[in-house]
Amino acid sequence: MKAIDIKGGSGPLESLFINSDTPTPVPAKGQALVRVKAFGINRMDILQRNGRYPVPLQAPATLGVEFSGVVHSLGPRDEAHEDSGRHRFEVGDEVFGLAYGGAYAEYIAVSTGMLLRKPRSMSWEVAAGIPETWITATQALTLISEFSEGKSILWHAGASGVSTAGIQLSRRLGASQIFATAGSPEKTAYIQSSLGATAAFNYRTEDWVQGVRDVTGGKGVDVVVDFVGADYFQKNIDVVARDGRIVLLALLSGGKIEGGVDIAAVLYKRVRIEGSTLRSRDEEYQRRLRDALEEYIPDFEEGKLKVVIDTVLPWDQIQEAHRIMEGNKNKGKIVCTIPWE
The missing domain is CATH 3.90.180.10 (Medium-chain alcohol dehydrogenases, catalytic domain)
Structure with missing residues (x-):
């Protein structure tokens, strides 16, 4: 063949x-x-x-x-x-x-x-x-983050196959607020207008941590689904809410964190961080x-x-x-x- x-x-x-x-x-x-x-x-x-x-x-x-x-x-x-x-x-x-x-x-x-x-x-x-994208999104929502109605969520790489699926599934599960990041105005506009996200932020030009805080009244989000890794590690800790969860699915910016990372908030906010892959399951x-x-x-x-x-x-x-x-x-x-x- x-x-x-x-x-x-x-x-x-x-x-x-x-x-x-x-x-x-x-x-x-x-x-x-x-x-x-x-x-x-x-x-x-x-x-x-x-x-x-x-x-x-x-x-x-x-x-x-x-x-x-x-x-x-x-x-x-x-x-x-x-x-x-x-x-x-x-x-x-x-x-x-x-x-x-x-x-x-x-x-x-x-x-x-x-x-x-x-x-x-x-x-x-x-x-x-x-198959791969929708099953990965389902895994992140149901088996890892244990997402449920009324919770808020942030999807990084918001225009990717997994996140376009995840945003829709979050809405289907009754999310209170859905946020996303992406790399262009066209992508952020699409995520909001076509997928129904509460807000989408251009990570190249906007402070998405502050943007999420502004919309949530300073609370942050209950769940962060991340594909970026090292570059977003500190920011994810900053943006996640008390008793929140960070789901790490990829390492687009690498797996080694440069500089000092303040992990105190992981303790004080009782944050759970979990990585997962699907293919090795x-x-x-x-x-x-x-x-x-x-x-x-x-x-x-x-x-x-x-x-x-x-x-x-x-x-x-x-x-x-x-x-x-x-x-x-x-x-x-x-x-x-x-x-x-």
Whole structure:
């Protein structure tokens, strides 16, 4: 089969190419072989391409963790871990799902426990843009921060795929106030007008800590979801409310904090700081989140929740897809499609 490969195993975006001699995976027990129609681009793909991501042992070398496509064949049944009823799949079923890797390819072998049925009304591109981002946002809200109705929340990287999902899910869960940061006036305007955030701040030109304090009457926010890391660590401590939580999901500015950081507020405000990744979690954990995501599907169909797609490209333009991601110009998801002959 054909798959996106990396010359030399790692390198710049120019090292990406379509390898026509990639072995087609064989579905193992409890797996389906899915013929891929579209796949989503994620920040971890950039890190992995550069050799800077701790790839799970069970992941294939091929990049990509989210996809949509059609079930092509099935491996032997795994009766000990088999889902019942609606999660039993057949050849020809239209699906989308999450994988440990291998989505940048014509075929992917993936556990049936990580598949969902694609509604007929949903496009392949939209379906491919859902799994990683919406499951990550769900994880941050429900399993880590234990978010509940009436709480306030701040989403950094507000125009990213995860945060555009998280802002909408926060609203769905009854957030009292939703804040976000982003890097341009166009992005902050979009976050407020289209996603329904209470306020969005341009981190390049505005003091977002003071902005949040002003809107909250000095209280701060109950939950901060951060992808930036070192550069925002002190500011997150400053902006979080008493008994608040800071959820760290990425380290875009690095993991080492320069200068003196005052952690006294962590003690006095009783702040809980927790980091998390999704890809390294076991399948049972991810399956719980798959089940939660499944509950959102009617809202996607009815337009109550929207998957924000910034760019769709054919997969032979994979270098351009990575270039857009690296440039941080996108609002929402970047998706690549694979033509079927």
